[in-house]
Amino acid sequence: MLRDVIDCLACPVCGEPLAERGGALACVLRHSFDVARQGYVNLLPGDASPGTADTPAMIEARATFLGRGHFSAIADAVAEAAAEALADGAPGCIVEIGAGTGYYLAAALDRLPERAGLALDISKAAAKRAAHAHERIGAVVCDAWERLPVRDGAAALVLDVFAPRNAAEFARILSPGGALVVVTPTQRHLEEIVGPLGMIAVDAEKDRRVAEQLGGAFELTGSVAVEERMTLGRDALMAVAGMGPSAWHAGEDLSARVDALPLPQEVTLSVLVSAYRPVGR
């Protein structure tokens, strides 16, 4: 619930703390943001455009695919990395950036019963889902490339799973002793279906770009490879293709593309779960 994370939130206009006031969150300067019926709050400035937000159909597909447990090995590794990173008891909540349906944040919270979780995403459809993914999640719509509506040092842990990486903001919101856990795909991830289903491939420069994005602000403290083979039937293949940006151009012929594959199809899951600490802390 939003109540669990309200102490972590900052007004997106002036940066002051937010408090519950009626059905809204408001700061001392009376900037006020209605809590949506579905339990999330939109802290985007009024004129912001959704841009890269996942559509309701993509979020639906993601919920279907993740709900079947095909990526549960990633969730287990994220929860493990979260527990390890928080073993020293850094104060604060767990913030997931580009949280989507809140699947990974919920897994971390199951493992860490003392913590509350803040799911941030620019997609309202995502925030609606994430708000109900776990009883200790509060969900907020915001843009990860702008100043986050989170108070300085309010987060013990930042989670980032296939989502935008804004290193300066991550460092600002982390508390002393806090950590960052990032999940990135390797080039083998989903390699059997990327071509046939018109999905966007992981580029060869990915590792270098991630290192560059985080480099000045964070140092790597550990990394675990998660790799296994999934056996995916028609529905799972439709869902995994539909939850990614490929849905924007594969469009109508996705169904025909899936039917052209040998079913069920063996598909590789291959990601790195990496933990970082802010430099010089």
Ligand SMILES: C[S@@+](CC[C@H](N)C(=O)[O-])C[C@H]1O[C@@H](n2cnc3c(N)ncnc32)[C@H](O)[C@@H]1O
């Ligand atoms: C590939 S999905 C990953 C979702 C989730 N982490 C998961 O793995 O299930 C990327 C997510 O980032 C969100 N997103 C894209 N651009 C964003 C931005 N500028 N600020 C916040 N979220 C963003 C999308 O709406 C989407 O939910």
Ligand SMILES: [Zn+2]
């Ligand atoms: Zn304000």
